[in-house]
Amino acid sequence: MQFESFTDIRTARVFAPAHITGFFQIHDHEDPMKKGSTGCGVVLDGGVYTTVKAGKDIDRTEIYLNAEIVSGETSRTVVESITELPVKVESISDIPVGCGFGASGAGALGTAYALNHALSLEYTSVRLNDIAHVAEVKNGSGLGDVTGQAHGGIPIRKTPGAPSLAETDQIPTREKEVCCVVLGELPTSSVLSNPEMVENINISGEEAMKKLTEKPTIKNFMNCSRDFAIDSELATGKVRDVIEAADEIGFIASQAMLGNAVFSIPSITSVTSASELVDVFSEFGEVHRFRIRTGSIRIV
Incomplete structure (x- = not known):
């Protein structure tokens, strides 16, 4: 896709939920697809709303969190994994950031899904989830949140790695x-x-x-x-x-x-x-x- 094909700004907005890990085990690996954690956590109805904008008027990629420009390395890695086009990523979090709620993973997922929708890339959910996981692992911002967030509920991560590789189970629950x-x-x-x-x-x-x-x-x-x-x-x-x-x-x-x-x-x-x-x-x-x-x- 070239800039010339943009007649106006293309935009998409995505919600990705928070994830609290209760316990975990670290599994290191040179391949970020296989690196991650096992354990169990709970997915919340709070999370991160991410809006992606792309078009001829945007000349460089910028990442915003709660209306403030940030380095946003994990979300930036997601962008670079999906497109060479400059985009504006604006995330609004209704969960605490840097406190164990998986805000980075939610932002990465939101960025991936919003880019896919805004640019009409036709990636599958499996591919987008994996892109977000790899970005988290590469930037040291998380190990297993994305896999949990991709499933919802109370997911048990039985094997490590990206969502497409990790074996998971669930503790059945209502919205407690x-x-x-x-x-x-x-x-x-x-x-x-x-x-x-x-x-x-x-x-x-x-x-x-x-x-x-x-x-x-x-x-x-x-x-x-x-x-x-x-x-x-x-x-x-x-x-x-x-x-x-x-x-x-x-x-x-x-x-x-x-x-x-x-x-x-x-x-x-x-x-x-x-x-x-x-x-x-x-x-x-x-x-x-x-x-x-x-x-x-x-x-x-």
Whole structure:
């Protein structure tokens, strides 16, 4: 496609959901298609809305997040993987960024799907999902979020790699509420570059997957996630304080991986109302309330 073929600006807007990882295991590989993680997480109805614009009036690629220009390396890699044309990528996030909600993966997916639609490329979902995964892995912004986001619900990632290669399963669920409290940012790369931490993660992640496989329920997912956060030593300081405070009033909470945030699915406990949990979470930081999204990416 050449610029001369554009009679006006071509645009498309896509929503990609957030994904919280409860526990995981890192699988390194030289091939980014085979690199990734195994584990289990939950997909949320909050996420990232990405608009792509292309046309003769756009002379260079620019990436925006919440109306501010950013380097956006992961989304930029997606663009470069799909087209040589300069485009404008504008992402609006209604989830916390850099806190374990998979915002980077959602932005990458949104960019890929929006480009495909705006430029009439006719790529399949499988190909677009893989492009987003490879961009995440190459830029160190994530390992398994894209695979989870591509499926929705509570996906179990049984084997690593891009969505077309990864073997997945699901914990069946309705659109239950998920309560989260954000304590701050935690760059994914800062953890993945620590060899000792990676070893702890993989040992704890393997044990969590074994326990979940024996009893694949939402409540057990939360229990496995909480044990993983503590055993891997990822949950420290304030995160542990929040988890313990939730436990004291009968709720199971865990850390959003990899991020400085805590989440809980209130309805899996015998406590009938989430209001008490929200009150406790509010003592530690900003509270966000979502629902589990059983669908995936959509053009809006």
